[in-house]
Amino acid sequence: MTEKETVQLQDTLEEKFPGAITRDERQGYEGYIVETAKLVEIAKSLRDDMGYDYLSSVTGVDYLPDDKMEVVYHLYRSAGGPALTLKVQTPRDDSVVPSLVSIYPGADFQEREAWDLLGIRFEGHPDLRRILLWDGFHGHPLRKDWQEPFFEAEGKPFKSRWPQGEIRRIEDTHPFGKNVHYPSEFTPEGWVPEGEAALYSSLGKIDHGNGNNKQGLETDQIVVNLGPQHPSTHGVFRMVVTLDGEEIVGLKPVMGYLHRNHEKIGERNTYLMNMPFTDRLDYLCSMSNNFGYALAVEKLMGIKPPERAEYIRVIMAELTRVVNHIWAIGFLLNDLGAFFTPMLYVINERELILDIFEAVSGSRMMCNYFRFGGVARDIPEDALETIKILVNERLPRKVDELDLYLTGNEIVQTRAIGVGVLTKQQALANSAAGPVLRASGVPYDVRRADPYSIYDRFDFDVVVRYNGDVYDRYLVRLEEIRQSLRILKQAVESIPAGEIQTGKPQYQVRVPAGEAYGRVEAPKGELGFYVVSNGKPNPWRYHVRAPSFINLTPLEEMSIGQKIADVVAILGSIDIVLGETDR
Amino acid sequence: MYGIGLIKGLGVTIKHFLETYVDDLRWLGRGRYYNEDALKIRQSTEARGVFTVQYPEEKLSVPEEFRYIPFLVYEENPDGTREDRCTSCGICSKVCPPQCIWIVRSNDPETGRPIPAPTEFYIDIDICMNCGLCAEYCPFDAIKMDHVYELASYERSSAHIYNKERLSKPASYYAEIRPKNYAREEAARAEKEALKAAKKKKE
Numbered sequence A: 001m002t003e004k005e006t007v008q009l010q011d012t013l014e015e016k017f018p019g020a021i022t023r024d025e026r027q028g029y030e031g032y033i034v035e036t037a038k039l040v041e042i043a044k045s046l047r048d049d050m051g052y053d054y055l056s057s058v059t060g061v062d063y064l065p066d067d068k069m070e071v072v073y074h075l076y077r078s079a080g081g082p083a084l085t086l087k088v089q090t091p092r093d094d095s096v097v098p099s100l101v102s103i104y105p106g107a108d109f110q111e112r113e114a115w116d117l118l119g120i121r122f123e124g125h126p127d128l129r130r131i132l133l134w135d136g137f138h139g140h141p142l143r144k145d146w147q148e149p150f151f152e153a154e155g156k157p158f159k160s161r162w163p164q165g166e167i168r169r170i171e172d173t174h175p176f177g178k179n180v181h182y183p184s185e186f187t188p189e190g191w192v193p194e195g196e197a198a199l200y201s202s203l204g205k206i207d208h209g210n211g212n213n214k215q216g217l218e219t220d221q222i223v224v225n226l227g228p229q230h231p232s233t234h235g236v237f238r239m240v241v242t243l244d245g246e247e248i249v250g251l252k253p254v255m256g257y258l259h260r261n262h263e264k265i266g267e268r269n270t271y272l273m274n275m276p277f278t279d280r281l282d283y284l285c286s287m288s289n290n291f292g293y294a295l296a297v298e299k300l301m302g303i304k305p306p307e308r309a310e311y312i313r314v315i316m317a318e319l320t321r322v323v324n325h326i327w328a329i330g331f332l333l334n335d336l337g338a339f340f341t342p343m344l345y346v347i348n349e350r351e352l353i354l355d356i357f358e359a360v361s362g363s364r365m366m367c368n369y370f371r372f373g374g375v376a377r378d379i380p381e382d383a384l385e386t387i388k389i390l391v392n393e394r395l396p397r398k399v400d401e402l403d404l405y406l407t408g409n410e411i412v413q414t415r416a417i418g419v420g421v422l423t424k425q426q427a428l429a430n431s432a433a434g435p436v437l438r439a440s441g442v443p444y445d446v447r448r449a450d451p452y453s454i455y456d457r458f459d460f461d462v463v464v465r466y467n468g469d470v471y472d473r474y475l476v477r478l479e480e481i482r483q484s485l486r487i488l489k490q491a492v493e494s495i496p497a498g499e500i501q502t503g504k505p506q507y508q509v510r511v512p513a514g515e516a517y518g519r520v521e522a523p524k525g526e527l528g529f530y531v532v533s534n535g536k537p538n539p540w541r542y543h544v545r546a547p548s549f550i551n552l553t554p555l556e557e558m559s560i561g562q563k564i565a566d567v568v569a570i571l572g573s574i575d576i577v578l579g580e581t582d583r
Numbered sequence B: 001m002y003g004i005g006l007i008k009g010l011g012v013t014i015k016h017f018l019e020t021y022v023d024d025l026r027w028l029g030r031g032r033y034y035n036e037d038a039l040k041i042r043q044s045t046e047a048r049g050v051f052t053v054q055y056p057e058e059k060l061s062v063p064e065e066f067r068y069i070p071f072l073v074y075e076e077n078p079d080g081t082r083e084d085r086c087t088s089c090g091i092c093s094k095v096c097p098p099q100c101i102w103i104v105r106s107n108d109p110e111t112g113r114p115i116p117a118p119t120e121f122y123i124d125i126d127i128c129m130n131c132g133l134c135a136e137y138c139p140f141d142a143i144k145m146d147h148v149y150e151l152a153s154y155e156r157s158s159a160h161i162y163n164k165e166r167l168s169k170p171a172s173y174y175a176e177i178r179p180k181n182y183a184r185e186e187a188a189r190a191e192k193e194a195l196k197a198a199k200k201k202k203e
């Protein structure tokens, strides 16, 4: 936003809501602090009158020293441009904030997450249950005064490791030490999971009058659990569906089976230590994860990587996109029943790209390659040559082959066209991102809408399709591979020689106090990292806006009215990775 | 016509199927499998036909930067004694994300000053996430990432805590698995020494 626009916006906001909105004046902070009671009204006005139609992320922050909870909203215009950050504050011991689900349905899961992990209640939320943790969990772990089992210290590095490192294995110490909290009257045998009951009741029953279904036959609705151990769910993910015959009338996703509280770990870690942990979010796209996190921390530090490093970053991120999309297409075909043949054809090509990652970073999937202000090491000359051959010769050929193989296939078409439709309005409202959003007719790509790194230098098209069904999501991915190859061709031709790191590599970076939101167009959609620093070696708050998680918000809307077999295809077309969904 | 797309698609599978035989023919007489030269090409950008590797008879070679479980580098003196490069400065244990490096530094009993060598050095490899940060930030090039990846064992609780003895490997091994890195570091070291010597001379 230019300075002028900011002033203008502020004037309009202040005019409309006198006294309810103030600029966030804290050092290193931006955006506006909004009066809690006025939040919904302001959000509505921003959405309807000022074009902020896309709620990207909702983040809770525990400001323990100030005895306050803060909820941070990042709003964007789907037409492009930078963020508008809104914040509301509420006391810690009774944290209540009005829910924004009525304005932005995309806040649904994110508010549930903030409730689950931070204990902020969202008034007016239609279904405020825990989302990542199990029902019996006691407490809200992202609160700063909550301590995990095996708690050692507030932040790493731990003192016990050096200079007197008497090793002990964690299992040999007290396995459930004093940090396991449960209510005093709790008995494991007598415990009934309330959440399950709430979950099933939230599904509701659709009554067509006297218990009959649409056709007038007397039927019962049944509830089917797909997953968590189900081959179609791409990991441990569960969909509870209510069926009327074969038709879906209700669906609730249940997740968290792979939850490890990535964010709590991240807040114990130092800034650099988080880099390899980000690899494990969307473990298929570690390079993109590194990218987003590096951007956020670099924003806080106020540094920029040198030219060559920028090129290397773009090359790696785009190769990752190719890897992800061919994988997603392969798995979608698995979900449609083409058992593994298309999958294995594309995995061949993926292997060749992973070989490059291995040569560059030392690991095929857990790359841990980006550093603040650069990358870990230079790209070897022969790896660069291999990339050239791949992007100029082999991969375009293979993509064409994939296109010929699948796009015209009538079975694929019948299974995918018109299935799982998400309209443009639904996609925007539900904060869908990436190929899911673009297949619904919204040409929104962070690389274009809010360019980062050096993406403004490359020629490429934002792929967009308009039907919003499974087939269009497939087509968007296919075409995005081609566009990535286009970027790669330009990047490998123009990569300059030179340094790959700004300043000296440091293991303890100095991060000034403040907040930053770094976001990239990861293959699965907008991946954002919200980092708050208080000047100490460990981040005060570290939040991940995970596209795999938020893209599931419209899953129910997409599935209702479809057949049970189609839900598998619909889930496949969203392309989730549970490492990122559950964090 | 309905079905054209299907037939075209099946054409692609048939092409893939036939290619496996064509590629067999290419290696006729020389052997497509259990042959280092063939393996290289089978895994390159020219790969055609069957892509899989007959592990464990065939093994992919790993690139120089490949990283798996760190090891400690020691120099071999001409008289056969070992000299640890590690000075027990503790940087690696501070940078390690899962905090799985444990170092015991000892003090000189007379002066009470720290001795620049570790008495013990442990890595819990069950916890090590193979991130390579320790190797990257060690100022003495004393800890490096290994290439050995076949580490399965029957006994987890004791066998997976590597002590200094188990972790130590000679510099010659390091030079062998990471020739480029080794050469670069040695060159840098030589340059530094030369600079020092030149400075001394001036004085």
Ligand code: SF4
Pocket (backbone or CB within 6 Å): B085, B086, B087, B088, B089, B090, B091, B092, B093, B103, B137, B138, B139, B140, B141, B142, B143
């Ligand atoms: S291995 Fe390197 S970083 Fe670790 S204690 Fe020894 S000298 Fe220091």
Ligand code: SF4
Pocket (backbone or CB within 6 Å): B069, B070, B092, B095, B096, B097, B098, B099, B100, B101, B123, B127, B128, B129, B130, B131, B132, B133, B134, B135
């Ligand atoms: S590789 Fe990473 S996790 Fe393993 S010991 Fe080194 S720093 Fe720790």
